[in-house]
Amino acid sequence: MSKFVLYMINTWYDAPDQGPFYCPDCGIVEGFFIYNPEIKEQVDIIHVDFQRPRPEIIEQLGEENQGSPVLVLPDDSVSFDGIKKSMTTGRAFIDDPLSICNFLARTYNGILPHPQD
Structure with a gap:
């Protein structure tokens, strides 16, 4: 299986006096990697x-799916x-941060996020 590709957003400024900001959804995935550093090496x-x-x-x-974070899956996933x-490219992906964390934890036998009620 090929490596998964995860797109994450850099910190940014909205204007010289506004920011820096970070993406809260990307922060969830970054937090997951703190608990699972060995998985980060696999992506x-x-x-x-x-x-x-x-x-x-x-x-x-495709243009309609450019949100982030997004995990692009190999064709044999x-x-x-x-x-x-994707309706444009046919590629499989996951774009929900908790689903990304759950998928990676289950794929690589890592620490799972606690289930939400």
Whole structure:
């Protein structure tokens, strides 16, 4: 199986006097990697700018799916709740931060996020 590719947003400024900011959803995934550093080594992480368009993600998933964080799955990935498919490129992906964490933890036998009620 090829490595998973995870797109995460860089910190950014909205204007010279506003920021820096971080993406709260990306922060959830970054926190997951603190508990599972060995899993972080198994994933190709690509940081992209906050401003759209995000050409790196568009190339993989189409213009309609350029949100982040997003985990792009290899073509031979298994089925998992939360996997979506790009109508433009046909690539499978997960774009919910907790689903990304659950998927990676289950795939690599890592520490899982506590279930939410």
